[in-house]
Amino acid sequence: MKSMNFIRVAAACPVTRVADVATNIMNIKKCIDQAVEQHAKLIVFPELCVTSYTCADLFLQKQLLDQAALGVKELCAYSAGKDIMIAVGSPLYAETVVYNCAYILFDGDVLGIVPKSYIPNYEEFYERRWFSSGREIIGHSVDLSFQKSIPFGIDLLFQSGPFQIGFEICEDLWSVVPPSSYLSLAGAQLIGNLSASNEVVSKADYRHALVASQSAKCIASYLYAGAGTGESSTDVVFGGELLIAENGNMLAKNERFQRENQVVTSIIDIDRLNLQRIKNISFREASSTVPWEVRKIFFTYKNTEFGVFDRAIDKHPFVPSDVKQREQRCSEIFNIQVAALAKRMEHTGLKKAVIGISGGLDSTLTLLVIVKTYDLLGYDRKNIITVTLPGFGTTDRTYQNAVSLCKKLETDFREVNIVAACLQHFKDIGHDPAIHDVTYENVQARERTQILMDIANKESGLVIGTGDLSELALGWSTYNGDHMSMYAVNCSVPKTLVRYLVRYVAEEETTKEISEILRDVLDTPVTPELLPKDAEGKIAQKTEDIVGPYELHDFFLYYFVRSAFTPAKILFLAKAAFADVYDEAVIRKWLDVFIRRFFSMQFKRSAIPDGPKVGTVSLSPRGDWRMPSDASRDLWLNEL
Structure with missing residues (x-):
């Protein structure tokens, strides 16, 4: 998949013996072969692995230096025809000075030699006794x-x-200021670190954080290869840790203290890194700080096939797969929503909030945010005016959940049936109520919003909107109907995450009685209930039957906005993520729908109320997403 700009990379720790170049070269070759078999195009080895790192004063012996040079020559010849870049650590003796270096080998040539800049000489390290700095x-x-x-x-x-x-x-x-910072600013998306970091208590945790952090700061992939247990244990022990990170995320690592050759690989997404750099103005501006002009060494891979696509692609990129992380994320988002609404209520000086309650997920989450905000501010919950607005499609299940939840939360609960008003409006505009078209649906949505706005005027309150990020992306709202409010707390929360937030409150932040209601809301199909219920009084209109599965649309949204990927690449990733759920035809169909709706519905997003950004994707016209309402979508559709 060369066009997708993926590349498989590897970090390796060969079994070594101190000062035994022949054994070390033999095991380095075995690691290279393993990486080639796995379709890796870059392999990074530990620091000074040709000789081993812990040779100490033997680095001053001509015999070892000469043997190391022969070892590099052997590896260079071995690289011929293998189509993999090899970064291997070995000393370099040049002009009466010894340097600790990374030799970069490819297809029978040494492409370049990179010296170590910072030579440690503290605590257990005494490298200046043998090596000179290459910083200049x-x-x-x-x-x-x-x-x-x-x-x-x-x-x-x-x-x-x-x-x-x-x-x-x-x-x-x-x-x-690591050299990798400058290399990244000069264009490097892949950074290799040939290392020999010994093991002491808790050092591994710090090392993990350091590698992940540097990959994030550099918006790069960072390959770390540490020296292993074959090093001398005279005073210290080395664990042979291998880490591959990408823009702050740890993609691959091994178990430390292994006693055989170790190779870990991962597929890196170069497009994702490049596009993040384009968006990050601070990164671009910092490029002027590079203190030297980079020398580019060009080489050519025969191909960049990565073999089996085993990069983990989460079906739900907005929702952490780890349970503990998911709970932390939900708690943080919920508190961001509460803090945002609290600021707006305090700023306006108003004590009343008005919300339409349907018994669905979005309005339920909004109500929970309002309740916690009022408890935080010390406001009376009776100043939360909850209004249920039953219409032609309202079912007993959603109605009862709405009523029960509002009463259990001790709000000022009201009911306004909109059927008569809608029928009068149909008569006023000459619409046959037997025709269940978009007019039939939108009349109801606008009637509900009008009632909420008028109650807010009457009670001196704020209408708090319930619409979520997924609905904004698809334009799944009635313009100047549920599209409008005075403050919108869910505006950057995607539908897949709304569900987890409601579940989080049900499990962590409420009573058993309320939790039972919330769980039933979670089990209810997503629906606007704008079409008449079926003969059995059940939901006849299910949103996902009309616009497609929200888990797919949230996936598309994440990679379209957050990563700026092409439709072809989004399709490729979706096929990998949802291989056990949807076939390609289904994914392609709904991706086409997503692109069409996303472009055609921008005018709605250009006129949305204020609301807090809670994650990495927001469609606010005042913040993250600024797009012409009349932009052509043909360029994107033509890729499918």
């Missing part, structure tokens, strides 16, 4: 016995097509 080496080249004029320095960036790769070594990452 820019624009240089060196000769090896088997290859001349090899680019040498910290300013090297290696590029094949859209893939740009940079390297740093161990302590470089721990410095205040």
Whole structure:
């Protein structure tokens, strides 16, 4: 899938013996073969793995330095025809100075040599005894016995097509301004770190956080390869940790302290990194701070096939798959909504809120937010005016849930039946009520909003909107009907997350009686109830039968807005994520619907009320999403 700009990368820890170059080379080759078999295009090895890191004063011995050079030569020859970039650690003896280096090998050549910038000389580290810093080496080249004029320095960036790769070594990452920061600003989306970080209590946690954080700061993928248990244990122990992170997310890692060759791989999404950089103005502006001009070393992969697509793609990208993380996310979002509404209520000086309650998920979540806000501010819940507005399609189930919830929460509950008013309006505009078209539906939606607005005027209150992010994306609201309110607390909460938020409140923040009502709301199909109920009095209109599954639309929304992916790439990812749920034809059908509705309904999003941003995706015209209402969608539809 070369056109998708994915690339499989690997981090490896070979079994090593101290100062035994032959054994080390043998195991490095085995790791290379394993990575090639898994279709990896880049493999990063630990620091000084050709000799082992813990050779100490043996690094001053000519025999070891000469043997290391021969080992690099052997690996270079071994790389020929393998179509994989190899970053391997070995000393470099040049002009009476020894450097701790990363040798970058590809298809029989040394493409470049990157020296370690920061040489630690504190606590258990004494590297300055043997190695010099390469921090000032820019624009240089060196000769090896088997290859001349090899680019040498910290300013090297290696590029094949859209893939740009940079390297740093161990302590470089721990410095205040790591070289990888500059390499990323110069274009590198992939950073390799050849490391030898010993193990002490809790150091692994810090290392994980450091790697993840640097990948996020650099908007890059970070490949970390640590020296393993074959290193000398005279004073310290090395765990051989391997980590692959992408923009703050840990994609792959191994178990430490293994005693055999270790290789971990992951597929990196270069498009995602590039597009995040485009959106991040601060990243772009920081590029001017790079203190040297990068030297690009060009090479060419024969192909970038990544084998089986085993990158984890979550069906519900807005909802953490980990239960503990999901609970934390729900708690944080719920509190953001509450804090936002509390500020608006205090600012207006109003003590009353008006909300239409349907018995569905969105209005239920909004009511729960209002109740917690009132409890936080010390306001009387009787100033929450909850209005149920039964119409032609209202069923007993949703009606009873709405009534029970409002009464249990001790709100000022009111009921206004809209049937007579709607029939009068049909008569006024000359519409046959037997024709159940969009006019039939929208009359009801606008009548409900009019009633809520008028009650708010009468009671000096605020109408709190219930619509969610998914409905905004699809334009699934009646313009100047449920589309409108005086403040909208759900406006950046997608439908898939609304469900989890209601469940979170049911499990963590309410009484058993109210929890039972909430659970029944959760079990009710999503519906606007604007068409008459069926002969058995049950819901006849199910939203997802009309516009498609919300889990698909939320998936499309996330990757269209958050990642700015093309429809073809979104389709590819959706097929991978939902392979056990929907076939390609179904996914393609609803993706087409999503694109059509997203473009045609922008005019509704251009006129939405205020509301808080709670996550990474928002469609507010004042914030994250600014789009012409009359933009053509043809370019996107033509990809499907």
